[in-house]
Amino acid sequence: MNNGSSAQELAGILAREIEELPSGARITTHRALVRRFGVSATTVSQALALLTQRGLITSRPGAGSYRTESRPVARPGDTSWQEATLDLASGTDAAAGSPRSFKAPSLLGTLTAPAPDVVDLNGGYLHPQLQPLGALGTALSRAARRAEAWDRPPVAGLPELRDWFAADIGGGLGRQDVLVCGAGQSALATALRALGRPGDPVVIESPTYPGTIAAARAAGLRTVPVPLDREGIRPDHLDEALTRSGARIVVVQPLFQNPTGASLSARRQHEVRDAARRHGAFVIEDDFARHLVHPDAGPVPPPMIADDPDGTVVHLRSLTKVTSPNLRVGALAARGPVLARLRSAQLIDTMFVSAPLQYTSLEVVTAAGWRRGLAALGAALEHRRTVAVEAVSAIFGPHALAVRPRGGYHLWVALPGHLEAGQLAAAALANGVAVTCGDDYYPTESSDPHVRLSYVAAPSAADVDDAVRRLAPLLVER
Structure with missing residues (x-):
């Protein structure tokens, strides 16, 4: 099998092997599968996800994947007809000429837990060592005891939580300007679908978060990439892109x-x-990174919506990055009639955000220790960043980091010209380190090889340092 092999093909091969195993048998690790079949880490993750959906295996966090209990399963009929039907359902819109796509391998790769023997420099959520587990447990317990937590919440969200988000965002916003939503990805997908029609162009940063690309394609929008520099998206290129494309959305x-x-x-x-x-x-x-500022960052600009009386900006933020991936609560904020459009779009998809989650979020952010917890997290992230930057500079060279951000949780590492990002990511996984291929962040092919290294999903700063230095042999030109 080579790098072009599909996840479906790999899943088929593994399924035949796994069916012969006894219940409870441990499945070969990600690393071993990458080495054995010569495929990417993303392909392996997708194949294992397919096997999980079939019920053949189950994943145990920190322990690996195991054969599930054998049970009689009805043999599926001929489902090949679905391919053509699904292609027609998600293909080109006759009027707009824009294909929709529901493929999101990059997102799946970041959500797939690595094997226990792999150091995770790929994930975008806090390791449990960094999560405020005590505060979350207390908040959930208090929320569950509220009788109103089990009643239907207002469609726009709990008034008290909307008040908190409005104050946290600033700019004179009120609860009438805020809609509680199911975390950042949900808010982004809602906003793109509400503001755009299939076939419309949408201007995005290049490179950018893969979830933005996936959400735009699922909404049938045509992405228009605009380059960045050290200060973010280039205004001159943005103006040109808006003039050329007629886009009415910029992310x-x-x-x-x-x-x-x-x-x-x-x-x-x-x-x-x-x-x-x-x-x-x-x-x-x-x-997304408003509460991930490091202590040495100095003052950061307020949100763009804070100085936006005309309602140009639709703002979104989430609580998941600074708490837990399971606290999937965030907010959309906007001025003017657009908020009603956003509310309708969310209503159609999800009705409302779970009241127990909203009350848990309210307990978390109004607790006496909320700000202290954010300060402690910022200090921990600063330490991990310092360790990661030193290791990257030593292994990849002093010019590998064009930006050394004093916030967030990741580094964008330029690779030597002789390396290909996908191959390096696969080789890294085979050596016990999960990194993110930089190609995932572009809507089209890129000739500028990078990998993204996250330093929040590993157990400790020492693990981050060790994992980065473990990549050194992979950089040698052969």
Whole structure:
């Protein structure tokens, strides 16, 4: 099997082998499968996800994957007809000429837990060592005892939680300007679907968060990439892209952009907002890293929506990055009629966000220790970043990091010209380190090889240092 082999093919091969195993038998690790079949880590993750969906294996966090209990399963009939039907259902829209796509391998790769013997420099959520587990447990317990937690919440969200989000975002927003949603990815997908029609162009950063690309394609939108520099998206290229494409949506990450780590300066924020306003476009401000600022960052610009009386900016943020991936609660904020459109889009998809989760979130953010917890997390992230930067500079060279962000949780590492990002990521996994292939962050092919290294999913800073240094032999030109 070679790198072009599909996850379905790999899943078929593994299924035949696994069916012969006794119940409870441990499945071969990710690393071993990458080495054995010569495929990427993403392909292995997708294949194992397919086997999990079939009920053949189950994953135990920190322990690996195991053969499930054997049980009689009805043999499936001929489902081959579905391929053509699904292709027609998600293919080109006759009027708009834009294909929709529901493929998101990059997102799946970041959500798949690595084997116990692999150091995770890929994940974007806090390791349990960094999560406020005590505060979360107390908040969940208190929320569960509220009788109102089991009643239907308001469609727009709990008034008290909307008040908190409005104050946290600032800019004179009130609860009437805020919609509680199911975390950042859900908010992004809702906003893109509500503001765009199939076939519409949407301006995105290049490179950018893979979830933005996936959500845009699922909504049938046509991505228009605009390059970045050290201060974020380039206003001159943005204005040109808006003029050329007629796009009415721009998606930006203002702080510690994923993956580059660049932040929009206050001046750059004004230029981006002004360009969008001239073209009658909305700016979706994905402010995912607002609470991930490191102590040595100094003052950071306020959100773009804070100085936006005309309603150009649709702001989103989430609580998951600073608490737990399971506290899937966030907010959309906007001024003007657009919020009603956003509320309707969310209503159609999800009705409302679970009341127990909303009350748990409210307990967490209004607890006396909330701000102290954020400060402690920031200090821990600063230490991990320092360790990661030193290791990257030693192994990849002093010029590997164009930006050394003082916030967020990741580094964008340039590779030597003789390396290919996908091959390095596969080789790293085979050597016990999970990294993210930089190609995942571009809507089209890129000739600028990078990998993204996350330093929050590993157990400790020492693990981050060891994992980065373990990559040194893979950089040698052969």
